[in-house]
Amino acid sequence: MGGVGEDMRVLESREWYIASYAPQGVPNSDHLKIRTAKLSLALNSIPERHVVLETLFLSVDPYLRSRMTGREDGLYLPHIFTVIIAFGVGRVIKSNDPNYSEGDIVISPVTPLAEYCVVSSQSITRKIDPHSGISTPEYISLLGVPGFAAWVGIEVIADPKPGSNVFISAAAGGVGMYAGQLAKLEGCRVIGSTGSDEKVRLIKEEFGYDDAFNYHKEKDFDAALSKYFPNGIDVYLDNVGGRMLEAVLNHVNKHAKIPLCGMISEYNKAWTEREGVRNLLNLVGKEVHMQGFMLGSYMDRFGDFAKEMEGHLKHGKIGSKIKIFHGIDKFLESLGSLFTSCNIGKVVIQVNE
Amino acid sequence: MGGVGEDMRVLESREWYIASYAPQGVPNSDHLKIRTAKLSLALNSIPERHVVLETLFLSVDPYLRSRMTGREDGLYLPHIFTVIIAFGVGRVIKSNDPNYSEGDIVISPVTPLAEYCVVSSQSITRKIDPHSGISTPEYISLLGVPGFAAWVGIEVIADPKPGSNVFISAAAGGVGMYAGQLAKLEGCRVIGSTGSDEKVRLIKEEFGYDDAFNYHKEKDFDAALSKYFPNGIDVYLDNVGGRMLEAVLNHVNKHAKIPLCGMISEYNKAWTEREGVRNLLNLVGKEVHMQGFMLGSYMDRFGDFAKEMEGHLKHGKIGSKIKIFHGIDKFLESLGSLFTSCNIGKVVIQVNE
Structure with a gap:
């Protein structure tokens, strides 16, 4: 513990949380707020079978809004003050799981809306092959x-x-x-x-x-x-x-x-x-x-889906239009864009390069 | 043709027809009218594989009303002045089909709302066994x-x-x-x-x-x-x-x-x-x-249904409440009763004894 050479850095990570529910209207900065959390890279602060991710891309989808109403509509209802969760791609920067190494690029459907985060490796649905020829945002758009x-x-x-x-x-x-x-x-x-x-x-x-x-x-x-x-x-x-x-x-x-x-x-x-x-x-x-x-309810079909869609993608049979917002601070703006007629294609946030 | 002993009677038969569509409201005597038709029992006036029925019971169901709107809603839309068609039970009084004899009691889902009628024997879904122990109206209620x-x-x-x-x-x-x-x-x-x-x-x-x-x-x-x-x-x-x-x-x-x-x-x-x-x-x-x-759309399952329901009936596991209106002239009243809170159970008309 805390031995020679161990990475004792503490990262500052901005993250979005629900400050108050928004039963009606487009959520604004009264409802959704950003705060800075501290995240230790010391190995003994990372639970077993968890990894620390540097968040690369986050998927901004309309269902996120339906989780902010304060109503239990069968849609997942998060507690107030908790960090918002989204489909995301991250780079492993510290691992407490032998299956994941620093530098791995992974997908988790439950990535916190934060610059850095700790996720259970059980939540990781996929490790991305860097030689696949598929651009990273496609993993949360066409394949997301x-x-x-x-x-x-x-x-x-x-x-x-x-x-x-x-x-x-x-x-x-x-x-x-x-x-x-x-x-x-x-x-x-x-x-x-x-x-x-x-x-x-x-x-x-x-x-x-x-x-x-x-x-x-x-x-x-x-x-x-x-x-x-x-x-x-x-x-x-x-x-x-x-x-x-x-x-x-x-x-x-x-x-x-x-x-x-x-x-x-x-x-x-x-x-x-x-x-x-x-x-x-x-x-x-x-x-x-x-x-x-x-x-x-259809996760048992995710493998069939991914195989079929990757096939279409590789054969040029399907295309994407992806709108990238740059920086975690753009979350509120990116979410709001879904409810205008101006938005085109899939909305994502690029959090880190 | 017209040989010795042939039944040359002509029956008078009252029948209900749509005089005008009723887009809104409960249909009344402006929309639904009764008239008397003449029906010859001479064999050469009955098409092959058709039978003449004395109507016994007619099933009065809410779907009948939806066929009177004049709109094509995916529900069958009859022409104006045509006789209304319902699920019914009749007694064969003349047959031009070797499979049916006078006296047979049969079910047809497309029985004209009339005292007597001619139906194609292809439309007959069942010949009733008089010894089944099942009362006749049940064939258009529990089994209808x-x-x-x-x-x-x-x-x-x-x-x-x-x-x-x-x-x-x-x-x-x-x-x-x-x-x-x-x-x-x-x-x-x-x-x-x-x-x-x-x-x-x-x-x-x-x-x-x-x-x-x-x-x-x-x-x-x-x-x-x-x-x-x-x-x-x-x-x-x-x-x-x-x-x-x-x-x-x-x-x-x-x-x-x-x-x-x-x-x-x-x-x-x-x-x-x-x-x-x-x-x-x-x-x-x-x-x-x-x-x-x-x-x-489920007629391929009718046999399974009938078998199962008859089983329940014979074992006393299922019961009926049937409201019988007496006489063909009661059709309008019986139809209207479906749209009040007064109606109890299945509504049928007993046309002939």
């Missing part, structure tokens, strides 16, 4: 939360046939961009809705959507869907909820499938103030399957 | 639409485990009474909501529900469900939609299943005037499966 959510929604739950009419909302967001590409690889006709003309262009030109529309320019979603889906909708991957979901239910085909990935239009509102969906009776006559899903 | 709907909802879609917390709305209606008994046979804890104290008593005392409440007396469904489901809801067989469905979504457990059988609170309203369900986001966090179903 949004890629896996898109894959579960399209491949596991919707399971569309060639020629199926697939509609995807928030189509230029992290999940939407991959979901559309996966549905195209299945031979479907894919239409997306998104929040700007720039994003409409992006998803048609870069992600191969057959068509797309800017929902800000469509006052009548029902009319828009009549135009884009003359033969009805077989699959709707819902990322937004509310009025768009309601409009979709007027256009569903028999036995349509609606995987519910999240509802970005609804997270910031108290439930009694949300737009009610009035036409659920259509689910009966059209025998629609509507199914909410959380990735934690 | 409501029994099959309850069985598909509980056994096929929800598939509850022993100890599951099951909630059933419209619990003293045709579907509800069987669904609760089936869930009890699976070892579940079953609670029902219904529209009168008399029906609360009925379902607890005769159908074995663990508990039940009169929704007219519960101003706050949310509070009622907190009281009756301290451990949350695992299965909700929804027969009503609207505010009750919304309240349920605040009490669902992880991976809850919600078979949507119909929405009696919604049929009589234009969709834009229906109660919107505002908390569908709960489907995501709780990973709920919500699934509309129509019996036509």
Whole structure:
């Protein structure tokens, strides 16, 4: 203990915590605050089978917001004053586990939103091969939360046939961009809705959507869907909820499938103030399957997903658009960007080089 | 043709038809009218593989109302002036099919709402054994639409485990009474909501529900469900939609299943005037499966259903409450009774003795 040559450094690490819950609205600096913690590198301060990570990238996803409401909605509810947890990539700078060495780059879905952190090596899902040819942020995008959510929604739950009419909302967001590409690889006709003309262009030109529309320019979603889906909708991957979901239910085909990935239009509102969906009776006559899903229930499929997605990536069949915020202090801004129509693609934070 | 001894009678048969669609409200005598048709018993007027039936019993179910809206909702939409079609039992009085003889009692899910009718023998799903010990109306109740709907909802879609917390709305209606008994046979804890104290008593005392409440007396469904489901809801067989469905979504457990059988609170309203369900986001966090179903998609399971239900019936494990209206002229009144809180059990019309 504390022998010659031992690294006795104490690192200062900035970290984000929940200062108060935000039941409504976009969380701001009253709710989410940054503080500096001290983290000792002395070996006897690191529990067995734990490692100290220098955080490289953190994944900023809409589900993080739903954990800040103070309500127990089936979504994980953290205690106040605890550090926020996200999907992340880090470099091992100290290890108390023989399976990990300094310099290893690892993925943990429960990485603290901090510059440095201690994680259980049981939480590590993967050690990255530096010669894989895959850029590091892809491990938390295409191969991370949004890629896996898109894959579960399209491949596991919707399971569309060639020629199926697939509609995807928030189509230029992290999940939407991959979901559309996966549905195209299945031979479907894919239409997306998104929040700007720039994003409409992006998803048609870069992600191969057959068509797309800017929902800000469509006052009548029902009319828009009549135009884009003359033969009805077989699959709707819902990322937004509310009025768009309601409009979709007027256009569903028999036995349509609606995987519910999240509802970005609804997270910031108290439930009694949300737009009610009035036409659920259509689910009966059209025998629609509507199914909410959380990735934690599909971890047994993560290996299949990663193998398939890496294959698509290596063969150039799937692409990403990643928006990188630089520095841990950008977390609040990056989270807020998810709730504007300005965000394009997957949002990540690069914490350290 | 027309040889010695041939039955050349022409029967007069009263029949119900749709005079005009009823987009909203309970259909009345402006929408549904009765007329007298003439039906020849001359053999050359009966197509091959068809039979003439004297209608005995007709099944009056909420889905009939949804076919009168004039909207194509995935539900079958009949043309105006055509005779209404229902699940029925009839006695063969003339046959042009070697497989059926005069006097046979048969079931057809597409029996015209008429005193006498001609049906294709392909539409006949069953010839009744007069020595089965099963009373004739049970073939359109326990072994008919409501029994099959309850069985598909509980056994096929929800598939509850022993100890599951099951909630059933419209619990003293045709579907509800069987669904609760089936869930009890699976070892579940079953609670029902219904529209009168008399029906609360009925379902607890005769159908074995663990508990039940009169929704007219519960101003706050949310509070009622907190009281009756301290451990949350695992299965909700929804027969009503609207505010009750919304309240349920605040009490669902992880991976809850919600078979949507119909929405009696919604049929009589234009969709834009229906109660919107505002908390569908709960489907995501709780990973709920919500699934509309129509019996036509499960006909391959009808044999399994009939065998199982007859077994339960013969062993006294399941009971029925059947409300019989007498005479074809009572159709409009019997249909209207489905939309009041006064109706108890399965509604049928006895057309002929």
